[in-house]
Amino acid sequence: MLVTYAEAAHWPIDARRLDLVEEFRRKPRGPHGEELQKLLHRMRWAGDFETGGGRYVLVVKTPGKEWLLGRLPRERGKPIEVMGNRLFTSIAEGEWEVFKLRWEALTGTVLPEHLREALA
């Protein structure tokens, strides 16, 4: 049995690389430079598990129009948490919000004010 492990992504995140945050903010759906690709891979592989939570997901409220933030638990059968007050009107908006949450959780830092805002 070939197993894919959640611990497999190990690219180190440098909390000083706010340029990568800025790059993502400008283009949440890409294309992205090589270093941002590596950062995103670390985040997307199992970054939320590393910080003790379920995977951030978007839950479709209205197809093609509205999405809610949610958290998908690692364990099968456990309900997906849907955050009814975290509504996005584009996937890019959701991507940016989750990126910020992941950055702060994985680096243990707080983003500067100008990078905490909504999408440009």
Added chain:
Amino acid sequence: MTDTTSVLGYAWPMIVSAGEKIAFHLSSTTLKSAEAALVRVRCADPDPAGPGLRLAEMPTTLDGTLALSHQPLLPGSCAVVADAPTLVEFQSFTVGAFVWPTMPGARGQTLVSRWSDRGGGWRLGLDADGHLEFELSAEGETWRAATRQPLQVREWALVGGAWDAAAGVLRVMVHSHDAQGGRERRAVVEGKGPTTMQWPVGAPLVIAAQAKDAISYGAFYDGKIDRPRLYADALGVDALQRLCDAQEIVPADARLVAAWNFSLDIPSSTVTDMSANRLHGALRQMPARGMTGANWDGSSDRWTERPAQYGAIHFHSDDMADAEWAPSVEVAIPADWRSGFYALRLRAHPAGADPVESFVGFFVRADLGKARAPVAFVASTGTFLAYANSALRLDQVHAESMLEGLLTLSRDDLYLQEHRELGLSTYDTHADGSGWCISSGKRPILNMRPRGNVFNYGNDTHLIDWLEETGQDYDIVTDDDIHRHGLQVLKPYRCVITGSHPEYISREIWDAFDAYQQSGGRHMYLGGNGFYWRIAYHPTQPHTIEMRRGMTGLRTWEGEAGETALGFTGEPSSTWRSNGRPPQRLVGVGFDAQVFTHSSPYRWLDGARSPALTWLTDGIDLDRPLGDFGLRGNGAAGVEVDRLEFTLGTPPGAVWLATADRLGYGGTPAPEELRTLHRGVMGDQNAQVRADLVYFPTANGGGVFSTGSIAWVCALSHGNYDNNVSRLTGNVLRRFLDERPLSISS
């Protein structure tokens, strides 16, 4: 948020002819009734960026309020041997088998039992910590013996339980096959037992579970069982080992009660007892058969060649092949209905809750041999079944990285996360980590209906929408029927179109397409990653497929060595490429890569500029990109893409019309596209990561046109259907419907 799950169901049969009856098997835990109507599906994808949901109500006698009730789903596979007089004729006895447990320690599990919750009995099983335990129970008293070490996960061991009535002793026995490196679990543990037992009345003997009552079972076991035996004598471990090792049993052995040989009748749901008592059993919920036994030595990977080494069944506590729901309503499909994708729509407006709109998908087939239109679109029902209730995005750690963005989950996904009793898809793993090999339509399928996740079914309806929009009359035929009736299904049509992702193909289906092409048929393959995996249909159960992923191909799980042959037929499974039939041979292109970052346009190549192909390129500017738009990644070439490759069978006469070979860093090659490991394999550096557009004439004036991209059909509606993807598709269809023979110069 529209509630798509408060009422669920399945249609049986899943595919009907007009004039036939169809039953809907429905269940709801919350609704007492719903408003029902049948709809014809033109577009099942609600995305407002595309055509949106397009469903036409089709009046029938079913219209109106439909009463609903709750019907449970009871997953878990086991073998059930009906009660028999011989099962109560003995006192001392031994039960034994070879086992390969996959979840020891997860919960209590039963290996072999004759038990009822009310009357007790006996059971050999694993306790909640994975220790082998043997238990007898009668009249409120229980005797138990258990090992002190849990069984080793995924390691073969002989296990047994014996009761010596004369001595008043219970015994559990374990003999590990491989005793090295920490795997040794050898143990014989004795405990106090009764000196006489009153066996329960009317209890079945169950392998891999125990009976709870007359109709339900519990304590399901996860893992393989090989050669279970029952002897009316208290045996020691060495005697049990000798008897279980023996390939040939002695039916006249006075001690022998039953010796099941799972290597017999592997495609069936029967387990055969070789003893003179003929205690044959019936399998529930289709566990995986034809699996390597404790004696498998690697001398063959086919159960048809060494059946005696394939005496194991892999049981799963979550196997689900038949919901066994009672029909809720039946309706005769009017004889004048066109073939098509259809669905039962169920609506309700519960107070204080989201409005309910749930669908049950089904198909109306064109009558065999009676084409009502010159073109047939193939409902890829084999592929729909393979993906039925896919939980890949919920369960697999790579999903978000693969998809290059946040998972966007639907109400169906929220439901599936909590309701695994629906049974998952062949993309998923069972609770024990092993792959799902079997998928059946006899259970609710969330992603084969309008509003469902769009991959395959939803995407394919974009082609139906385009056919309707362009006024092209068409019939619908299905994989299941092509498998069953072969070429006869395709032959009446001047042109046959396969959709976005006809990925799962039986040998019979492949042969039918090959014969169709060679007999002058015209085949438009408007998808990506088609004709990829080799599957089998169940020999007797309709709408039930099996696949084994093996160890190559883009596989979301990997099978075990020796287990790539299909239990339903004995044929090898895995990819068609590893079966000597790369897709390039049939449709000119074959799967090479995934790309989810964005989709791309094709650029035209010199092959398309031939004056002989003006019928194909008419009205299209060959100096402009082809398909720089679309609903899947904003391009016509993307998601899963195929390339032409002459060394893999692309016909030498094929014309390479266009290519999308600049897929960027998200272009990720399929594993079988890499012989060795090196840098430069991704789409930003690797020209073999691409989608190719090809055309070739076939024998007798036939032809094939392939686009090699899943995203293609989702670009058709762009710009109100006025675009070069739509134009090209129309040009090819028009020429393919023209009786004049096709050739390179046609």
